[in-house]
Amino acid sequence: MVRLVVPLVLCTLAGTAFGQERLYTGEDLAFLTHMVAHHRQAIDMAALVPARSDRKEFLAFARYLAGAQRAEIDQMTALLQAAADRGQAAPHHAMTGDPPMPGMLSKLEMAALEKSSGAEFARLWLQGMIRHHQAGVDMALAQQERDFTNQRQPYGIAAMADDIVTTQRGEIGMMKTWLSRWGLAPAAPQR
Amino acid sequence: MRRKLAYLISLSVTVWCIVQLQTPAARAQSQRCTNPNDGKPVDCVPATFTTFEIPFATLPGGRLNAKGELDATSSPADAHRGAFVAARKLGLFRNFEWLHWVPTAPSKKDPATGKWSGGDLDGFPTGWGSSGFGIAGNCLYWGRSNSTNTTGPGVTIDVKIFRIQPNPEKDPPIEVGSMPQLTVDDGRTAVRDRELRPYNYTSTDGVERMLVVRSAGTGAGGDVITYTVDPKTCLPTDGGANTSVLAHEFYLWHDPRNPNRLLVLSQTYAAQPDDLVITAITDEKTGLVLKEPQFVASFTLEDIGGPVRNERPDATGLFSSGRFVDYRRLTDQWGRPGASQVSMVNNLHSGTMSDDGERFYAASTTAGMFVLDTEAIARHTNAELASGTVCNQRSSNAWIDEKVGGVVDVKKLPAIATDCLHPVLNSDPGVLAMLRSDRSDMDKLARYTRLETRSRFSFNPPLVASTATHSAVPVPGRPSLTSGNAGNRPAWVVVTEEHPFGPCPERGLRILNIESEITPTVIGAIAQSDSLIENCLKQPKPPGALARPNMHAHNPTVLPHLVFVNWQGHGVRALDISNPFAPREVGHARPVPWGEIVTYPDIHDGLIYVGDNNTGLHVFKYTGPYADEVPKASIYSSNRTSPHPSARGGR
Numbered sequence: 075m076v077r078l079v080v081p082l083v084l085c086t087l088a089g090t091a092f093g094q095e096r097l098y099t100g101e102d103l104a105f106l107t108h109m110v111a112h113h114r115q116a117i118d119m120a121a122l123v124p125a126r127s128d129r130k131e132f133l134a135f136a137r138y139l140a141g142a143q144r145a146e147i148d149q150m151t152a153l154l155q156a157a158a159d160r161g162q163a164a165p166h167h168a169m170t171g172d173p174p175m176p177g178m179l180s181k182l183e184m185a186a187l188e189k190s191s192g193a194e195f196a197r198l199w200l201q202g203m204i205r206h207h208q209a210g211v212d213m214a215l216a217q218q219e220r221d222f223t224n225q226r227q228p229y230g231i232a233a234m235a236d237d238i239v240t241t242q243r244g245e246i247g248m249m250k251t252w253l254s255r256w257g258l259a260p261a262a263p264q265r
Numbered sequence: 266m267r268r269k270l271a272y273l274i275s276l277s278v279t280v281w282c283i284v285q286l287q288t289p290a291a292r293a294q295s296q297r298c299t300n301p302n303d304g305k306p307v308d309c310v311p312a313t314f315t316t317f318e319i320p321f322a323t324l325p326g327g328r329l330n331a332k333g334e335l336d337a338t339s340s341p342a343d344a345h346r347g348a349f350v351a352a353r354k355l356g357l358f359r360n361f362e363w364l365h366w367v368p369t370a371p372s373k374k375d376p377a378t379g380k381w382s383g384g385d386l387d388g389f390p391t392g393w394g395s396s397g398f399g400i401a402g403n404c405l406y407w408g409r410s411n412s413t414n415t416t417g418p419g420v421t422i423d424v425k426i427f428r429i430q431p432n433p434e435k436d437p438p439i440e441v442g443s444m445p446q447l448t449v450d451d452g453r454t455a456v457r458d459r460e461l462r463p464y465n466y467t468s469t470d471g472v473e474r475m476l477v478v479r480s481a482g483t484g485a486g487g488d489v490i491t492y493t494v495d496p497k498t499c500l501p502t503d504g505g506a507n508t509s510v511l512a513h514e515f516y517l518w519h520d521p522r523n524p525n526r527l528l529v530l531s532q533t534y535a536a537q538p539d540d541l542v543i544t545a546i547t548d549e550k551t552g553l554v555l556k557e558p559q560f561v562a563s564f565t566l567e568d569i570g571g572p573v574r575n576e577r578p579d580a581t582g583l584f585s586s587g588r589f590v591d592y593r594r595l596t597d598q599w600g601r602p603g604a605s606q607v608s609m610v611n612n613l614h615s616g617t618m619s620d621d622g623e624r625f626y627a628a629s630t631t632a633g634m635f636v637l638d639t640e641a642i643a644r645h646t647n648a649e650l651a652s653g654t655v656c657n658q659r660s661s662n663a664w665i666d667e668k669v670g671g672v673v674d675v676k677k678l679p680a681i682a683t684d685c686l687h688p689v690l691n692s693d694p695g696v697l698a699m700l701r702s703d704r705s706d707m708d709k710l711a712r713y714t715r716l717e718t719r720s721r722f723s724f725n726p727p728l729v730a731s732t733a734t735h736s737a738v739p740v741p742g743r744p745s746l747t748s749g750n751a752g753n754r755p756a757w758v759v760v761t762e763e764h765p766f767g768p769c770p771e772r773g774l775r776i777l778n779i780e781s782e783i784t785p786t787v788i789g790a791i792a793q794s795d796s797l798i799e800n801c802l803k804q805p806k807p808p809g810a811l812a813r814p815n816m817h818a819h820n821p822t823v824l825p826h827l828v829f830v831n832w833q834g835h836g837v838r839a840l841d842i843s844n845p846f847a848p849r850e851v852g853h854a855r856p857v858p859w860g861e862i863v864t865y866p867d868i869h870d871g872l873i874y875v876g877d878n879n880t881g882l883h884v885f886k887y888t889g890p891y892a893d894e895v896p897k898a899s900i901y902s903s904n905r906t907s908p909h910p911s912a913r914g915g916r
Contacts (some may be wrong), residue, residue, distance in 0.1 A: 078455075097601075097602075119719065131538075133614065134538050135538060137669060138535070138538045138574070141573070141574050141575040142574075142575060144575060144577070145574075145575035145577070145607075145608045145610070148577060148607045149607060149608070152593075152605065152607045155593075156593055156602045159593070159594065159602070160602075180829070215413075215450065215453075215454065216456075217411070218413045218414050218418075219417075219418055221414050222414060222415070222416075222417040222418065223414060223417075227414060227415070227812060229601050229602070230766070232412075232414045233765070233766055235414070236412060236413075238534065239481045240487070240511075240536070241511075241536055243449070244482075244511050244536060244537065248537070253557050
């Protein structure tokens with residue numbers, strides 16, 4: 075994902091929607107704003123791992139995940155800034171509810187995660203991140219279908235949506251394997 | 266009198282001929298030798314860009330009629346014929362002949378309007394970015410980019426399998442089958458075939474075998490799957506064996522010491538925590554495709570103290586290696602901001618293994634191009650490597666307390682040389698001697714850091730190119746003449762620079778000198794004019810074009826003095842690299858409707874085959890300088906640097 079490519083730069087097959095028209099629709103801006111919030115919780119979850127696990131692959135994954143999500147936040151923030159520079163400030167989306175978005179962990183679940191350690195922590199973390207990632211994939215899929223329906227390729231967003239779908243789906247498969255291999259939960263089918 | 270008349274006629278003809286011959290040149294000369302600011306004549310100097318300028322303002326981006334004019338209602342036959350007419354009118358081919366166009370994505374006709382859309386004849390973008398393409402024997406595999414964003418939910422195009430005909434100049438390849446497209450989400454989401462590598466080989470039991478490796482995913486990384494293929498029919502005979510590795514690109518290596526042994530080198534582009542993962546896909550004792558591919562070794566640059574992934578700048582915009590230029594306030598003709606860069610990905614994107622397997626030329630995005638020592642892989646069996654006694658199968662962690670991005674532990678640096686895969690820097694005798702000397706740790710760290718930074722060539726910062734170093738392919742047949750080069754290692758590497766999805770400016774191609782493998786340096790470069798921000802911003806939209814494709818140098822096929830490179834929206838360019846300090850463009854091939862050529866230009870028996878995301882399969886013949894280097898009876902498929910016999914498979 076960031077991996078993916080690119081910063082703001084990621085653009086796309088731009089298409090007819092560009093020209094002098096607005097850079098983004100309200101739905102595009104909402105996608106970016108929501109995905110930033112969603113990614114932030116993944117970083118918070120990754121930060122809990124080093125003090126609660128000594129599995130090398132788990133530590134490496136948490137570090138890698140936090141870096142990747144942070145880089146995507148940077149890219150999405152830059153896209154929002156590019157829109158703002160062209161007079162399109164992102165509408166304020168007040169997040170309410172607990173959890174505020176599908177797939178995010180509630181305050182209670184985050185507190186339970188923080189208090190846990192060892193195998194219990196790994197189980198809660200992996201199960202929580204699988205749910206979190208699946209919701210991210212669903213948001214990206216919805217964006218892709220919206221783009222197709224509206225015949226748009228919004229600058230920077232199309233590639234990012236593709237990438238979120240692939241990468242997070244791959245990571246979900248790996249986390250399911252770990253749950254099974256580490257004896258934390260029944261085996262789940264791979265992607 | 267008769268003699269005088271004959272003399273006068275002869276003189277007149279001579280003068281007429283001279284005028285005819287010189288006038289166009291003189292006219293061009295005078296046009297080129299005028300100061301554009303005041304119109305006054307000036308001394309001639311070479312043009313800044315001696316590359317073909319696509320006439321974007323008149324380049325057709327959609328379906329054509331028989332006259333080569335945009336017409337969404339034209340018949341399939343006219344649309345096909347008209348493309349060749351338009352290409353001739355606009356001079357879109359030089360030193361290339363456009364032999365065949367084989368559209369594979371069907372168009373749909375709207376009965377109400379009579380207009381066609383959505384297919385190759387319409388120049389419709391069925392996806393974007395890299396697409397799988399490969400040739401072995403007479404079998405050609407072409408997998409589309411397939412993006413749900415462009416084709417819509419549930420719409421995919423299968424991998425098409427073609428057979429190249431006995432007279433390939435006269436007859437186009439014919440479709441002989443397909444591999445079903447992979448989908449997810451109950452068929453709603455398209456899977457992109459990013460890489461396809463077919464290969465035929467004879468195992469030690471004398472059996473002619475064939476396989477095709479596929480990397481298929483919905484985005485940056487794809488599952489690497491190996492299929493056994495019937496060499497007579499070109500068709501897979503099984504459902505494939507999954508390596509459980511996600512690859513963005515991969516290299517298929519065949520061991521010259523053991524014909525049963527084929528390895529896949531997956532460049533993950535951070536689709537997973539390792540940068541490079543090597544997997545055995547065949548049984549090294551029998552040559553059969555393994556049902557469960559075997560992990561051999563992996564490499565991760567940041568683990569050994571290299572630049573960390575997804576590096577962010579400090580509050581002033583300064584990265585550890587400098588500062589990017591920022592064009593985001595500018596706007597191009599498509600309404601998009603100019604480029605800026607907010608992070609450095611520092612992931613491995615692509616690479617090429619030497620034929621002997623002892624070197625891997627890594628294209629590592631913003632971390633640059635560097636050379637890996639892979640001698641352990643070449644000199645040991647898979648079983649020996651798996652035993653863990655030969656070398657470390659995974660990269661050592663060289664950071665204090667294993668905290669990546671913290672402080673490098675000098676005492677751990679010598680151990681990197683015992684990793685199966687490590688940069689040539691880490692086994693350089695001088696570097697090892699320095700690390701073992703009695704210098705202070707601080708002195709060693711400072712010296713190592715300078716050398717490490719210098720061992721990776723990167724052009725950014727300051728230049729903006731988010732993927733940055735995209736491909737690295739060594740120049741074959743022209744080894745370095747330095748003393749001690751017993752391995753005939755190359756002197757030069759061709760590197761392309763990716764700046765995907767189009768924000769201005771675009772990026773080009775460079776040639777690096779690697780005579781000192783630990784100190785790569787740039788010696789030559791070539792670009793299209795849109796590598797200049799001001800030219801890129803003014804580039805008009807071609808009429809009828811639905812979307813702007815990628816426009817940077819992408820995958821180079823490298824011969825000793827000649828490079829064919831897909832430059833995506835700019836088509837295929839032929840470059841003369843006989844003087845690697847000054848590469849020059851010697852041919853161009855830009856089919857219409859406008860599209861995105863996204864595959865390595867594969868060579869088969871003297872002809873060049875490419876895939877275009879918008880228009881399908883094309884076959885060209887190169888006729889320019891060094892045309893004799895194009896192998897007439899063998900295959901160069903993808904980034905291989907030596908020909909593979911074509912007289913196998915599909916015959």
